[in-house]
Amino acid sequence: MSFAKNPKKRYILSGAGPSTDHTLTTRFSAVEPNPNTKGTADILFGFAQGFGMTDRLVQTISELNGMNLKALQEEIGKAVKGQQTYTQALRNVSFEEHAKNLGMTADKLEQTLREKGVLVIESASKMREHATIAKDLPVPTPSGRIEIYSLMLAGFTMQQGYHPNWDPGLVYIPPQVNQAKKPDEFNFVYGKTPTISYASTNANNPILMALSKVKEDEFMGLWINPQKATLLNIKTGDTVTVENLVSGQKAQIKAFVTEMVRPDTVFMSSSFGTENPLLKTAAGVGTAINKLIPYQVEPIVSAFRSQEFTVRVTK
Amino acid sequence: MTRYGMVIDLRSCVGCQACSAACALENQTPYWSNKWRTTVKDIQVGQYPNTGRHFVPTICMHCKEPACMTVCPTKATFKTDDGFILVNYDTCLGCKACIAACPYGARYVYSKEDVQQDKEIYGDNAQHTKVHIDKCTFCQDRIARGMEPACVSTCPTTSRMVGDLDDPTSAVAKAVSSGLAKPLRPDLGTEPRVYYIY
Numbered sequence A: 001m002s003f004a005k006n007p008k009k010r011y012i013l014s015g016a017g018p019s020t021d022h023t024l025t026t027r028f029s030a031v032e033p034n035p036n037t038k039g040t041a042d043i044l045f046g047f048a049q050g051f052g053m054t055d056r057l058v059q060t061i062s063e064l065n066g067m068n069l070k071a072l073q074e075e076i077g078k079a080v081k082g083q084q085t086y087t088q089a090l091r092n093v094s095f096e097e098h099a100k101n102l103g104m105t106a107d108k109l110e111q112t113l114r115e116k117g118v119l120v121i122e123s124a125s126k127m128r129e130h131a132t133i134a135k136d137l138p139v140p141t142p143s144g145r146i147e148i149y150s151l152m153l154a155g156f157t158m159q160q161g162y163h164p165n166w167d168p169g170l171v172y173i174p175p176q177v178n179q180a181k182k183p184d185e186f187n188f189v190y191g192k193t194p195t196i197s198y199a200s201t202n203a204n205n206p207i208l209m210a211l212s213k214v215k216e217d218e219f220m221g222l223w224i225n226p227q228k229a230t231l232l233n234i235k236t237g238d239t240v241t242v243e244n245l246v247s248g249q250k251a252q253i254k255a256f257v258t259e260m261v262r263p264d265t266v267f268m269s270s271s272f273g274t275e276n277p278l279l280k281t282a283a284g285v286g287t288a289i290n291k292l293i294p295y296q297v298e299p300i301v302s303a304f305r306s307q308e309f310t311v312r313v314t315k
Numbered sequence B: 001m002t003r004y005g006m007v008i009d010l011r012s013c014v015g016c017q018a019c020s021a022a023c024a025l026e027n028q029t030p031y032w033s034n035k036w037r038t039t040v041k042d043i044q045v046g047q048y049p050n051t052g053r054h055f056v057p058t059i060c061m062h063c064k065e066p067a068c069m070t071v072c073p074t075k076a077t078f079k080t081d082d083g084f085i086l087v088n089y090d091t092c093l094g095c096k097a098c099i100a101a102c103p104y105g106a107r108y109v110y111s112k113e114d115v116q117q118d119k120e121i122y123g124d125n126a127q128h129t130k131v132h133i134d135k136c137t138f139c140q141d142r143i144a145r146g147m148e149p150a151c152v153s154t155c156p157t158t159s160r161m162v163g164d165l166d167d168p169t170s171a172v173a174k175a176v177s178s179g180l181a182k183p184l185r186p187d188l189g190t191e192p193r194v195y196y197i198y
Helices: A040-050 A054-065 A069-080 A086-102 A106-116 A124-131 A151-160 A200-204 A206-214 A216-220 A226-231 B018-027 B067-071 B097-101 B112-125 B140-144 B150-154 B171-177
Strands: A009-014 A022-028 A118-122 A185-191 A222-224 A239-244 A250-257 A265-269 A310-314 B004-009 B039-047 B050-058 B077-079 B085-087 B108-110 B132-134 B160-164 B181-183 B194-197
Touching (some): A022 A106, A040 A054, A040 A086, A054 A069, A106 A118, A206 A216, A206 B018, A216 A250, A222 A226, A222 A239, B004 B171, B018 B039, B067 B077, B067 B097, B108 B112, B150 B160, B160 B171, B171 B181, B171 B194
Parallel strands (some): A185 A265, A222 A250, B004 B194
Antiparallel strands (some): A022 A118, A222 A265, A239 A250, A239 A310, B004 B160, B039 B050, B077 B085, B181 B194
16 A cells, blocks of 8 residues: 655544534644554454455444445545555545535635634534523433434344343343342452552563562452352462353452451452463463453453352352 | 652542652562552541541651661661751661561561562662662752652642742742641651641
8 A cells, every 4th residue: 555645734624622512623633644554444444454344444433423335436446546645535525515504615624724724614602502402491312311322222223123232212131140149259350459450461571560469368359258259268379260150261369358348249360360471570460350250251242251250259 | 958748638649659659660669579668558437428538658658766766776877967867777787676566567578479570570770789678868969969859759739739838938838937837746746847738
């Protein structure tokens, strides 16, 4: 993929940050970019090209951004031929479409933004006169009460059929855990330690690891309330086996008996337990949570349902 | 002469130990041997569900009446004109009398192995070339350059403050004179220059 030097314009148009006015702003490059770098759009299109999915990406951008597909294909086509960058292609379409909506030319729009920085299409006070909730109604819904209904989730339902995960009215989905737990069965929660508060690779920092080891029981152990620990004959420092009762995964970890956790719940840190031998300080220290958390992804937001199970703790 | 003091606000300390990490990096303390000039004690109180957790950073108190200095047989432990308690590494025998005398547990041995490890990690920039008793220096070199001690400047919750105890307008002097900040174990008569708000 070629990379046109000296791209004058970067980024597509966007709103004016915290301003509630209806506005357009954009950014113009202040300095020449390093010729060995590429814009995000160019990198992503590079991936798409590698996968043979350029057309699909163009179509997706059109569907997500509402950009005119034909105009997009035309501009991206020029980028494919190396006549411009992909970043420039997206920007051209964005400028053309916004300019058309505003009844001006793209050049005029660019000139305005260069000179004024912000183009106010309509002030917030003007918009309030015609685009906000009527003042004499509690809420302007058919029932007169607040109604929560997601058109986006309704769209999922139309395409994929009904599923509680995308119920347009948003429904409660009970967790997949056994509500009547046995004495050795616990909810599972996890968190960070202050020393390794970001990615667990930070554990390889020798000073942070040394500090973590000062509080090894607390930072690397499985927190268990004394009420249950007594019942299960578990003391701080004992090696216990934790078993995920949904996935069957098992891991061993040292216990940390503490009042700081609920009796029906155990807690551990997600900061330790890497097995990467190149992380010489961190490798093999502590227990990794992915030994216990299955690959279980929530379909709407792609978040791990990382605490939707119970565990059995045995000495 | 500035009479530096420190105030540590336990109400806002979150126990992150950034102070310990910054100090270790600044002063090449032997973290590999679990020896630190400043640590954060983690105290858990109460029973579920009425539980609490207190974080108490500890450090050399730079006492006006330092027990560690009194017992030093070679006068290696000395007080500067500014009132800081320091150790002369050249004359320190490593006899540990000061460690026994310090009621705040602020000292440790920088051992032969630690000196070797320091050299291995920091090479020509190693700060510790002799076996000695090590302790907080209040980051003398940083103070001399108009900077705060590493533990103070790194504290994300500004729980540590440093300033002139004789300057009535300084935050530390105000905290101390108002009685808000108190020394640890005043009954020992050591007259610490590190105070705590709790």
